[in-house]
Amino acid sequence: MIGLIGILLSLALLIVLAYRGLNVIVLAPIMASIAVIFAGAPILATYTQVFMPAMGNFVVSFFPLFLLGALFGKVMSDSGAALRIAEWVVRRVGGDKAILAVVLACAILTYGGVSLFVVAFAMFPIAAALFREARVPKRLIPGAIALGAFTFTMTALPGTPAIQNAIPNPYFGTDGFAAPGLGIIAGLIMFAGGVGWLTWRSRRAAAAGEGYDDGPLMTTGADSAALTIDLGDDEGPGAAPRGEDGTGTQPEAGGTLTAVRERDLPPLWVAFLPVFVVIGLNLLLLRVVFPMMDTSYLAEERYGATELSMVQGNWGLIVALATAVVLAFVLNWRRLANPKKSFNSGTTASFLPIMNTASEVGYGAVIASLAGFVLVRDAIMGSSDNPVVSTAIAVSVLAGITGSASGGMGIALEALGQDFQSMAASAGIDMELMHRVTTLASGGMDALPHNGAVITLLAICGLTHKQSYKDVGMVAVVIPVVALAVVVALGSAFGAF
Known part of the structure; x- marks a missing residue:
């Protein structure tokens, strides 16, 4: 029982201190040491023989994906290709459909391999201009970006290059196209449900007479990043302007979407080809x-x-x-x-994300090695006779606790991956179903208020949790959990497809 108390205490401290901004690379082994002390296990031996090998194995397995993903996102951003794609989507969908345009633009970029953080920075100025013109409340921008970048393109759509879709591969012997039919169903639920929710919220705001920035607590600093874009011919001009600080310029009075360009963007085929x-x-x-x-x-x-x-x-x-x-x-x-x-910036940008996730995986390996974890494992495994349900619960809970989709999934698979695989094999369950459920489960509860991506997104938009988290939580937590439940039910009844 004392060992279990140590595990729970270390988890609680990990959540609180990570939320306050302490670096997980150092924080995770310290918190793991607290659990080790309560368990009466040797600290140094656990660190060097359990924590570090697990952390190192994760880096060995996934560093190329983090590195190449960061490089790809950097060149797509610096070349203007990401903005070119976003502009094209906006023109095709229409400025009057601001929410749908932003969601689709974010989805295309993230499904094509561009980092969600790059997408958030690139899309906010465009979203600000569109929402201002359409008189959609600014507080809905984080929800639209989160829906397009943090949900169905991260966990549901088959073949998505997101790291969350790659981590289960070595545990289940699968690939990113596992259970494509179930993934598409989940993606449609997230997309339709999220767009429907945000549209309904926008209409309610319009009926109440609320415009773009009528909120009493609305900050103004982030509006300096808003831009003007052209909604004319998709081959014509219309790039995000760049001020002296590189962040953009203030829109013209009245929010008119006029072309302002200080550099050429690539042709549409050049922007899309690497994504394809x-x-x-x-x-x-x-x-x-x-x-x-x-x-x-x-x-x-x-x-x-x-x-x-x-x-x-x-x-x-x-x-x-x-x-x-x-x-x-x-x-x-x-x-x-x-x-x-x-090239250099993209390379260095890959180091912190992979080390953060690897450190959380090392933490999970330490926790799994302690005697007190037997109680946790038995509780998770005993939550259902169906290994698909047990997997969904375990990954969801740990993703929520850590506030990280990849971190929570890494901890769960490091600690319980072999058990999940054995249970599924004994029950005759297709590993593709296990892969898709694991991936989907990582992308629901992870987006709780302490999630780093959520905090960063709100900061980019100049908004607070009070103003915007209700919508972010609905499109990135509640609806994805519903989609997960549907996939678990369909997969349990019909298997993987």
């Missing part, structure tokens, strides 16, 4: 190329004594992202103000 390569090449490799290859050498010890199914998920993403990065650099070389800086 990420998804298309990954699918081609997984379904055609890799199965045709002779990979018998993987059984050798020097290659990890494994098999193709355990590594092909990561292989496909590595090749697809690497190709997209090279292609994006080649096509946009002259548009990059400083290609060397973009």
